[in-house]
Amino acid sequence: MGFFDKLKSAFSRTTATLSHEIKRIVTRSPRLTAENLEELEAALLRADLGFAMTQQILGAARTAFETQGKSGMDFIGIAASEVTRALGESTGGLTARPEGLTVVSVVGVNGTGKTTTCAKLASLMQQRGEPALLAACDTFRAAATEQLKLWGGRLNVPVIAGADQADPASVAHDAVSAGLSRGARWLFVDTAGRLHTKNNLMAELQKVHRVMGKRLPGAPHEVLLVLDGSTGLNALNQAREFHKSVTLTGLVITKLDGTSKGGAVVAIQRELGIPVKFIGVGEQPEDLQAFNAREFADALFEAR
16 A cells, blocks of 8 residues: 555544535535635644644635636635645655764654554665664663563664663663764664653763764754644644754654544644654554655545
8 A cells, every 4th residue: 555545444433524624615615605614724723733734724615706706616726736836845854864874863752653663664774775773762662672672572673771870871872883884874762752841861871862963063954843643733842842952853753543633744844844754553563654745645635
């Protein structure tokens, strides 16, 4: 199953409601009335597209109706085009250094799927013939290291780990050293889950990044925030606060399968300007897919 088909399946709950509502509203009247606009606004907001994105779509629909009349009122097509434009028609993926080790720090709150995301990304790179390592820097959550080791064993990716309750910055330092000595192309650092409101935990994350940067200038080269797609716009506050503490280079949206809140992906990227690089649409390693803005928008609105 390709990216688009997986997205359509993942967004089935979103699109079943959103597309039905849009079609019902726009086919009821040949004119774009204030009442229609209000109902369309409510439908878009329920999909967690956010106020700014909703207004952008409605503005484009008004313009199309004013210039072309009913013939220009392909509202679903307009919505998909505006979402694609807001997302920058970007495709996901990681940016590697021209040569040598690229360090990717994976951050987020508890329960978003950081550990499995690290393992899946490492597996993806190894499938491309680019050797990868995993760093078990979540040293405080019970069994976190064992979980990463299980994933590493399953996917044939080496794991660098320390003792229980080890200093995560020390483990990160050792992992960068191991990556350099082994000639690895990628190092994925699984950091401890932390609430974005806890200043001491955010300071610890900053320390982990500083230590890696001393061992390898510029590290971490990518900082990915993993967000649980099922939380909708609640994830926006997480993204905003993490970005203040550690400069994020990309987002990974997990648990989109079965959620009715797919529009939150658009709202988050539109407000913060942080690109979505990967999305998770299932449990298997291959279900972590590089983001494609146009296919995402088309799937969200069932535009094709």
